[in-house]
Amino acid sequence: MLLIRCPHCGERPEPEFAYGGEAHIARPADPSAVSDDGWAAYLYLRTNAKGLHAERWRHTRGCGRFFNALRDTTTDRFIATYKAGERPPEGPR
Amino acid sequence: MGRLPRAEAAVPGPKAFVDFQHDVMLKDLDLAMREGFRSIEHIKRYTTTGMATDQGKTSNLNALHHAARELGKPVPAVGLTTFRMPYTPVTFASFAGQARGEIFDPVRRTPMHGWAVRQGAVFEDVGMWKRARYFPRAGDDMHAAVARECRAVREGCGVFDASTLGKIVVAGPGATAFMDRLYVNDWSKLAVGRCKYGVLLRDDGFVYDDGVVARLAPDRFHVTTTTGGAARVLAMMEDYRQTEWTDLDVWLTSTTEQWAVIAVQGPRARELLAPLVDGLDISAAALPHMAVVHGTLRGIPMMLFRVSFTGELGFEVNVPSDRGAEALEAIWAAGASQGLTPYGTETMHVLRAEKGFIIIGQDTDGTVTPDDVGLAWAIGKSKPDFVGKRALARPSMRSPDRKQLVGLLTRDPRVVLEEGAQLVDVPGQSPPMKLIGHVTSSYASATLGRSIALAVVAGGRARIGQTLYVPMPGGEIPVEVCAPVFYDPKGARLNV
Amino acid sequence: MSDTQDSRTPGRAASVHGWLQPVPVAARFVLQGGPGALAAAAAALGLADPDAAGRTAGDDAVTILWLGPDERLLLSWREHAPALGARLAAALAAHAHSLVDITQRQVALRLTAPFAADLLNCGCPLDLDPASFPVGGGTRTLFNKTDIVLWRRGTEDFHIEVWRSFSDYLQRWLAESAQDFTRPAG
Numbered sequence: 001m002l003l004i005r006c007p008h009c010g011e012r013p014e015p016e017f018a019y020g021g022e023a024h025i026a027r028p029a030d031p032s033a034v035s036d037d038g039w040a041a042y043l044y045l046r047t048n049a050k051g052l053h054a055e056r057w058r059h060t061r062g063c064g065r066f067f068n069a070l071r072d073t074t075t076d077r078f079i080a081t082y083k084a085g086e087r088p089p090e091g092p093r
Numbered sequence: 094m095g096r097l098p099r100a101e102a103a104v105p106g107p108k109a110f111v112d113f114q115h116d117v118m119l120k121d122l123d124l125a126m127r128e129g130f131r132s133i134e135h136i137k138r139y140t141t142t143g144m145a146t147d148q149g150k151t152s153n154l155n156a157l158h159h160a161a162r163e164l165g166k167p168v169p170a171v172g173l174t175t176f177r178m179p180y181t182p183v184t185f186a187s188f189a190g191q192a193r194g195e196i197f198d199p200v201r202r203t204p205m206h207g208w209a210v211r212q213g214a215v216f217e218d219v220g221m222w223k224r225a226r227y228f229p230r231a232g233d234d235m236h237a238a239v240a241r242e243c244r245a246v247r248e249g250c251g252v253f254d255a256s257t258l259g260k261i262v263v264a265g266p267g268a269t270a271f272m273d274r275l276y277v278n279d280w281s282k283l284a285v286g287r288c289k290y291g292v293l294l295r296d297d298g299f300v301y302d303d304g305v306v307a308r309l310a311p312d313r314f315h316v317t318t319t320t321g322g323a324a325r326v327l328a329m330m331e332d333y334r335q336t337e338w339t340d341l342d343v344w345l346t347s348t349t350e351q352w353a354v355i356a357v358q359g360p361r362a363r364e365l366l367a368p369l370v371d372g373l374d375i376s377a378a379a380l381p382h383m384a385v386v387h388g389t390l391r392g393i394p395m396m397l398f399r400v401s402f403t404g405e406l407g408f409e410v411n412v413p414s415d416r417g418a419e420a421l422e423a424i425w426a427a428g429a430s431q432g433l434t435p436y437g438t439e440t441m442h443v444l445r446a447e448k449g450f451i452i453i454g455q456d457t458d459g460t461v462t463p464d465d466v467g468l469a470w471a472i473g474k475s476k477p478d479f480v481g482k483r484a485l486a487r488p489s490m491r492s493p494d495r496k497q498l499v500g501l502l503t504r505d506p507r508v509v510l511e512e513g514a515q516l517v518d519v520p521g522q523s524p525p526m527k528l529i530g531h532v533t534s535s536y537a538s539a540t541l542g543r544s545i546a547l548a549v550v551a552g553g554r555a556r557i558g559q560t561l562y563v564p565m566p567g568g569e570i571p572v573e574v575c576a577p578v579f580y581d582p583k584g585a586r587l588n589v
Numbered sequence: 590m591s592d593t594q595d596s597r598t599p600g601r602a603a604s605v606h607g608w609l610q611p612v613p614v615a616a617r618f619v620l621q622g623g624p625g626a627l628a629a630a631a632a633a634l635g636l637a638d639p640d641a642a643g644r645t646a647g648d649d650a651v652t653i654l655w656l657g658p659d660e661r662l663l664l665s666w667r668e669h670a671p672a673l674g675a676r677l678a679a680a681l682a683a684h685a686h687s688l689v690d691i692t693q694r695q696v697a698l699r700l701t702a703p704f705a706a707d708l709l710n711c712g713c714p715l716d717l718d719p720a721s722f723p724v725g726g727g728t729r730t731l732f733n734k735t736d737i738v739l740w741r742r743g744t745e746d747f748h749i750e751v752w753r754s755f756s757d758y759l760q761r762w763l764a765e766s767a768q769d770f771t772r773p774a775g
Contacts, residue, residue, distance in 0.1 A: 001714055008658055009642045009728070013714035016730060020332070027296070027337050031483035039483050043297055056336070060328070061731040063642065063657035066335045084336050191711075192733070196761045199734055201754035222754075264687035265622075344621035344659070344687035350753045351694040414693040414753055 002076075006059045007067045007083045020056030022046045023068040024088070049073060054088045057081070111159065112152035114145035122156055126163050136160055137174045148176040203256040204353040204417030208425070212435050220321050222257045225437040235439065240539035243443055245434035246403055247540050250359035252424060253436050255409060256417065258304070259323025260348040261330065263314040267341030272306070272314055274338060275330065275480055277463060279473025283308045288383040288400060291316065292463055292471045293326065294481025298490055300457045300466065302326045305400050307385045315348075315385070315396075319453045323349050333480070352396070353417020355424060358407040358444075360586070365428045366408055370397065375408070382587050391423045402441065404448035404581055406589050443536045446547060449500065449578035455512075456498060456533040456547055462490055465549070466498040467577065496530050497553035500575040501561070506543030508570055510535040510563055516550055520562045520569055532563070538579065545579050546572070608702035609763060612748060616665035616673050617695065619656075622686030627661060630688075633680035634663075645727040645740060654727040654740060662727075662738060662750070664697075695738075696756050700747045700763070704770035709739070709747060711766035719744055735759055 002014040028034045028042060047053075053073045058066045070079040070088055080089045109119040117140045125139040133156075136142070142156045143149030149156075153174060161168045189197075201221045209216075214225035215235070227238040245251050263271060272280040276291045283289050283306075291306040302325075304317035318326040330345050357366055367375055373388035375397065380386055385398045393416045401407030412420040425433065442452070451457060451466050462485060463469050473479070484490060503510060516530045530550030538545045550556060556574045563570040576582070620630050624640070631638035631646065631653060639646040639655045646653045647664075654662040665673050670690045677688055702708065706717040712732040715722060722728075727740035735758055738750035751759050 013716075015714050018328075028483075031478055032486075034483060036487050039487070043484070058328075058331075061736055062729055064331065064660065064729070065657055066332065085339065191762070191765055196733075196758060196765060199755050199758035202757070203754070262687070262689045264689065266685050342623075342685035346619045346621070346687060346689040346691065348689060348691065348694060351691050416693075 004057065004069070004078060005081045006062060006065070007081050008063045008065050009059060012059065012062055016059060016061040018058045018060045020058055020066060023054040023056045052079065056084075111155045112140075112142040112145065112149075114147050114151060115141045117142040117152065117156070119159060122159050123163065126160065131164065133157060133160055133171050133174055143174050143176065146179075148178075148180040149174060150180060201257075203254055204414045205254045205256065205355070205421045208418055208421050209254060209435070214435070214437060217438060219257065219438070222320060224257060224320075225254060225435070227437040227439045228435045236537065239439045239443060240537070242434055242436035242440035243539045245432065246359045246405055246436060246440065246444060248360065249432040249434070250357065250361040250365050250428060251403075251434045251436040251440070252421070252428065253356040253358065253441060254421075255354040255356045256352070256414075257320040258349070258354060259318030259320065259326060260352060261316045261318065261323075261327055262346045262348050263316055263330070263343060264312060264346070265341070265343035266312055267338075267343035268312045268314055271334065271338065271341050271343040272316075273473070273476060274478065275333060276306070277468075277472045277479055277481065278306075279476055280306075280308070280314070285310060286385055288385055288398065290383075290471060292468050293329075294463070294479075294484075295329075296480050296484060298462055298481045298484030298487070299459055300453065300461050300463060300468070301329070301459075302453055303451075303468075305383075305398070307398065309385070321454060323347070350414055352411040353414045353420065355410040355412070355417070355421050356402070356407060357410060357424065358401060358403045359405050360589070361431070362406050362408055365424070365431065365433060366410075369423060369427055370395070373397070375399075377589060390420055393420050393423075395420075401587055402450060403444040404450075404584075405444075405586055407587075442534070443538060444540075446534045446536055446545060447538055447540055447580040449498075449547070449576075451498065451547075452534070456549070461549070462495070464491075464497075465495055493555065494552045496549040496551050498533075498577050499548055499550050499553035499557065500577040500579060501532065501546040501548050501572040502575055503544050503546070504560075504571045504573065509537050509544040510546045510570065510572070511565070514563045514565065516548060516561050516563055516572075518556075518559070518561050520571075522564075526564060529561070541579060547577055550574065606764060606767065608700060608705070608767070609760065610699045610701075612697035612699045614664050614692070614697050615667050616663075616670040616690070617692045617750075618663040618665075618670070618674065618677065619689045619691055620661045620663055620677070620681075620686065621659050621688075622681070622684055623659060626681055626684035626686035627659070629680050629684055630661070630663075630677055630686075633677060643722075643726050643728045645725055652740070654738065656729055656738070664750075693753070695750050695752050698749045698751070698756070698760070699742075700749060701743075701745060702767075702770070703745055704767070705745045705747055708763060708767055708770060711769075712762050713737070713739070715739070717741075732759055733762055 003011040004014055004017050005011050051072060051074055053071050055069055056066055057069050066084045067081055069081045111117050111119060121140045125136045130136045130139050143153045157171055161171045199221050202223050209225040212228050214228050216223045217226040227235050229238045269280050276293050278289055278291050285308050288305050288307040291304055293302045295301045302318050302322040307315040309315050327347055363375060369390050371389045380399045382399055388395050388397055393412045396411040398409040400409050510532045512532055512535050514532045515528045517526050518529055530548055532546050532548045535546040559574050560571050561574060563572060627638045634651045636646045636653060639653055644655050650666055652664040656662050670692045674690055710717055713730055715730045722741055724741050724743055729738050735755035740748040742748055
């Protein structure tokens with residue numbers, strides 16, 4: 001069983017979690033000030049990283065909290081997990 | 094190795110199959126060796142012998158012996174190819190394990206399921222839920238049952254299990270701001286005890302869900318969602334709450350299964366309910382359309398909504414789930430002798446279509462803006478932002494050529510169009526035709542004595558009055574475009 | 590009232606197996622709010638808020654389960670929802686919070702058997718070794734395709750909360766899986 005470390009609950013089995021896409025993409029504070037292209041980029045453009053990727057997860061079947069993870073997309077290894085709103089820790093490059 | 098004697102003569106022999114799954118023949122093996130392949134692994138790859146899902150079970154030894162003879166080697170020196178799992182069959186039962194029959198998927202039943210069974214309901218699956226689709230009486234087919242149920246609601250009173258609707262309590266000092274940021278509507282002026290039809294978009298501007306929202310207290314909303322949208326709407330709300338709007342003190346709780354919901358709909362709904370609600374005043378003055386009040390029904394705690402998805406005077410009785418069956422039995426006992434008629438989801442669909450009320454996922458498909466389906470009126474015009482507002486400002490979202498919801502009336506009133514059927518504006522085309530929209534909902538309407546349909550059509554509202562065509566295998570069906578409200582367009586029947 | 594067997598608490602499995610019993614719960618609330626609200630509610634119940642992941646607190650009147658950093662499940666064993674709700678609302682008046690009555694949203698089952706943890710692991714991926722999930726621990730998790738809340742009352746004694754309409758599914762799964770533990774060997 002793949003275990004994921006929830007920042008609130010500790011290591012828990014992967015079926016309790018839901019993936020939530022790339023992390024650290026904030027909804028613009030004033031959408032009306034964003035250009036059409038800028039809004040399309042906010043909605044659709046993602047880095048699709050090969051390697052280290054900061055991404056959102058939710059411990060849906062646990063504490064219900066969204067949090068962030070640094071995961072290596074080539075090995076599926078979780079480097080670190082951290083609470084929503086926190087900056088990503090420095091991972092090994 | 095057994096092999097029929099093959100004359101080495103010039104006359105071609107019969108086909109000698111070696112691999113019965115990949116149809117590899119002796120001559121294929123011979124060709125491989127003539128081409129210079131000597132390793133059995135190379136012969137395998139050149140001919141594909143032994144590479145089917147049986148992994149050589151029917152062929153490996155045949156091929157091996159033939160190769161040994163042709164290559165002049167003893168069999169062990171030729172070697173075996175690598176065979177890989179599953180070289181013995183795996184039964185589907187092994188894959189399924191225990192997840193089969195009743196425990197393959199949860200089967201969700203409402204608290205009133207047993208009552209519907211006793212009333213002879215035919216059920217349909219809606220997500221994991223079992224919902225009563227229609228209630229046939231002796232000799233009824235679905236068409237007859239639905240026509241009878243529709244007439245009962247339009248002329249008398251019908252009762253419907255609406256428990257599967259999603260319900261979410263949005264509570265906290267930030268509840269109003271949360272709702273204002275999330276839904277297109279303006280919630281600031283909604284009084285306690287009043288309801289509003291809410292429309293939820295995604296941030297790409299497309300309709301995601303809808304439902305009636307009641308304000309139960311200044312800092313508390315009772316939000317209803319579609320049956321299928323209950324889980325995903327709550328997940329979307331949690332996402333915005335936790336990750337975008339952390340400045341708001343607001344929390345979300347699913348109450349879908351806390352409440353059993355009994356819809357009582359029809360011109361006689363009030364007179365049927367009034368004796369049951371323990372003195373509560375449910376007159377038009379005390380409880381107007383789109384209002385909610387707390388009370389009791391024969392002693393059972395109740396939240397009573399005056400709402401309608403049928404276009405008739407209507408109420409939705411919400412009682413705690415464990416008393417849903419008891420409440421419904423009380424309503425049934427009082428109403429059955431007066432023509433109260435159970436109706437199912439099929440009748441609900443027909444009645445709402447007659448009123449032009451959309452169903453998310455049927456009349457919408459994730460590419461539909463509020464204006465496309467005639468819901469622009471719901472948008473709070475003075476709000477600086479809400480989810481989806483920015484996307485609606487893009488030029489493509491405001492194009493008059495977008496597909497818009499319209500009504501369709503077939504020239505022959507007996508013809509019921511097929512849902513999903515395509516529409517063209519020029520008759521007599523041969524494929525590929527220029528398709529301008531499709532039918533999203535289509536029913537035989539007993540109320541109107543004819544068929545009706547809803548459709549999304551490019552520039553549809555400007556085409557009202559025009560004739561379009563539905564190309565079908567049996568020929569083109571001419572239809573007239575009309576407004577998508579077929580019955581009581583002014584809503585006079587609601588406000589009584 | 591002749592309700593349906595298939596939607597009420599004591600379904601098939603519970604009625605035929607001594608190791609799985611329906612549990613009457615007088616009232617249930619989901620309480621959400623900041624630390625002040627959570628502490629105030631616990632204090633009104635004469636308890637200390639279980640302010641740590643997977644913990645519970647309680648006595649013979651109320652059990653509080655930690656569901657998330659700002660979310661608690663309150664199970665009341667005697668006092669019913671209107672009275673308890675009013676009492677909690679008064680205690681919470683000064684705090685931003687959400688208190689929602691979910692008494693009838695879910696039902697409870699008590700699983701008591703030497704094989705209880707192994708049986709739960711037929712559908713629940715959580716590590717139920719007492720070192721990882723000790724007596725007194727509680728959490729939301731899943732059992733195959735349904736969400737549950739699991740509370741360990743003893744090493745071989747679990748309280749399971751499940752949404753009403755998923756109860757039949759859960760009980761059927763448990764009954765089916767239990768055959769591996771209750772059937773005579775050979």
